[in-house]
Amino acid sequence: MIETACMIAIVAISAAALLNLYRLAAGPDVLDRVLALDTLVINAIALVVVAGIWFASPVYFEAGLLFAMVGFLSTVAFCKYLLRGNVIE
Amino acid sequence: MxxxxxxxxxxxxxxxxxxxxxxxxxxxxxxxxxxxxxxxxxxxxxxWPDQVVIRRPLRIVDYIAVVAWDILVSNVQVAWLVLFRSGPRLRSVLVTVPIDLPHPTAITVLTGTITMTPGTVSADVAADGRAVLVHCLDADDPDAVVHQIKDRYERRLKEIFA
Amino acid sequence: MATVVEIVVAALIVIGAFFLLVGSLGLAKLPDLMRRLHAPTKATTLGIGATLVASMIAFTAATGSLSVHELLIAVFLFLTAPVTAHMIAKAHMLRHPALQQQLPSPPGTGWATLAPAPVDPEAPRTGEMPPAP
Known part of the structure; x- marks a missing residue:
């Protein structure tokens, strides 16, 4: 039962990632692309967590946590660059 | 100590x-x-030169419960809007919410709460910290949004931080 | 007993995936950036929250000891999602003068994004060396 749910979830999340890719390609502004990348990272975390449940292995947790941190930092760095013209002052 | x-x-x-x-x-x-x-x-x-002073720690539990419930409701609302109402029919407005909170931490918590709750995103803060610019996804009555933010969240945060 | 746990976990996974899909659909579908901000910041946090709660229940049931480290990812995402949305909104307002004309004026001084940076005589300016003592 859990396996069926995981399969449905992986299909849905993959479709979500494709929609993010559409927004990433279509733009029109650079900030739309930043937002699309941020959402893509969140979908990737969900995919990793669902894979962890499916394979019943706790090692996927670290990957999810690292994805969350790197995704947040890169989004903030992009926005900081667009706001101020540099990242580290 | x-x-x-x-x-x-x-x-x-x-x-x-x-x-x-x-x-x-x-x-x-x-x-x-x-x-x-x-x-x-x-x-x-x-x-960390400043210390955050929390007057009533137990009120935090109450606040988290209120916000968690609102996050749940807001998710369903936004999902509904995205699925069935999206497009030009959404009445999006920018409103100014005047705030009166003593500490930068309290303002940060309030803006974060506004972003996570029904149909609102906090877009900017006034330079002197006395107002928040809020973008509403679909609002009939902008005054009701302001009233809800002030009554539901700001009042509780004032009690916690004061 | 085990079947109840399985049903709850499976339901939470499907609910989480549904909200993630709706969030991304909103990102693709809504007409302008300020409106697009709403869908990913809200729908995806609940989507990921439900998936992580499912993971907590699944691992707690499988190993017999309480598994709480998924909460760490959930808390991290709930703390950072508003920051991300706020930064994107600020950068969007700064880059679009047409939008700045539509903003309601705040009481007192202007909005922080559009106000000139406060001049701090102690802080070294960007790209300049601090003066020798």
Missing amino acids: RRLVPHPVLSVVIAVVWLALVNSAAPGHVLLAAVLGLAIPHYSNRY
Whole structure:
């Protein structure tokens, strides 16, 4: 039962990632692309967590946590660059 | 005491995060968490000059419960809007919410709460910290949004931080 | 007993995936950036929250000891999602003068994004060396 749910979830999340890719390609502004990348990272975390449940292995947790941190930092760095013209002052 | 534990809340948070990270409450891990909780605030004290004063810690539980419920409701609302109402029929407006909170931490918590709750995103803060610019996804009555934010969240935050 | 746990975990996984899909659909579908901000910040946090709660229940049931480290990812995402949305909104307002004309004026001084940076005589300016003592 859990396996069926995981399969449905992986299909849905993959479709979500494709929609993010559409927004990433279509733009029109650079900030739309930043937002699309941020959402893509969140979908990737969900995919990793669902894979962890499916394979019943706790090692996927670290990957999810690292994805969350790197995704947040890169989004903030992009926005900081667009706001101020540099990242580290 | 003040020199040894400059930020008691930060120490507890670091210890709890460490225990959650190792996912175990064995005595060795508890000891290591306690050491980290004491050492990290001690050595990074220079970067935390202000202390956050929390008057009524128990009200935080009440606040988290209210916000968690609102997050749940807002998710369903936004999902409904995205699926069935999106497009030019959404009446999006920008409104100014005047706020009167004493501490930058309280303003940060309020803006974060606004973003996570029904149909609103906090877009900017006034330079003097006395107003928040809020973008509403679909609002019949902008005044009702302002009233809800002030009555539901700001009043509770004033009681917590004061 | 085990079947109840399985049903709850499976339901939470499907609910989480549904909200993630709706969030991304909103990102693709809504007409302008300020409106697009709403869908990912809200729908995806609940989506990921439900998936992580499912993971907590599944691992707690499988190993017999309480598994709480998924909460760490959930808390991290709930703390950072508003910051991300706020930064994107600020950068969007700064880059679009047409939008700045539509903003309601705040009481007192202007909005922080559009106000000139406060001049701090102690802080070294970007790209300049601090003066020799």
